[in-house]
Amino acid sequence: MPNLASILKGELSRVARKEVRTETAALKKAVNGYRSEIAALKRRTQALEQQLRRVSKTRGKVDATEDEAPASGLRFTAKGLVSQRRRLGLSAPECGLLVGASAQSIYNWEEGKVRPRAEHLPALAALRKLGKKSAAARLATLKESA
Secondary structure, three states, X not given: OOOHHHHHHHHHHHHHHHHHXXXXXXXXXXXXXXXXXXXXXXXXXXXXXXXXXXXXXHXXXXXXXXXXXXXXXXXXXXXXXXHHXXXXXXXXXXXXXXXXXXXXXXXXXXXXXXXXXXXXXXXXHHHHHOOHHHHHHHHHHHXXXX
């Protein structure tokens, strides 16, 4: 027959384990809730970081085009410069003289290797308004003064 002390000790440990289990069940439930909440926050943070990277890439492209084009709304395209120069019948050095740039700059602008500075854009826009005769007359006066 077992000893009364060992039976009492076994019963006490069983009851104690049961009480500890009930007390820790609420804590385990809370921990699982916190873990799932942390995982959801990590996913949300990762999605927001990806969105921020996407926006900053597009924003960088927008900033770069804003830096190249002045606020006055003047636009430049290499193809447009080529067609304007052909329409006016100008060589690259003559076009450069009208715009105030070198012939090599005109070639580079037409190739799309570089973009003209903001100081040249008004002169390039003025080329659009010139006719063939007025461009020739203006070129003649610039050659005489030089």
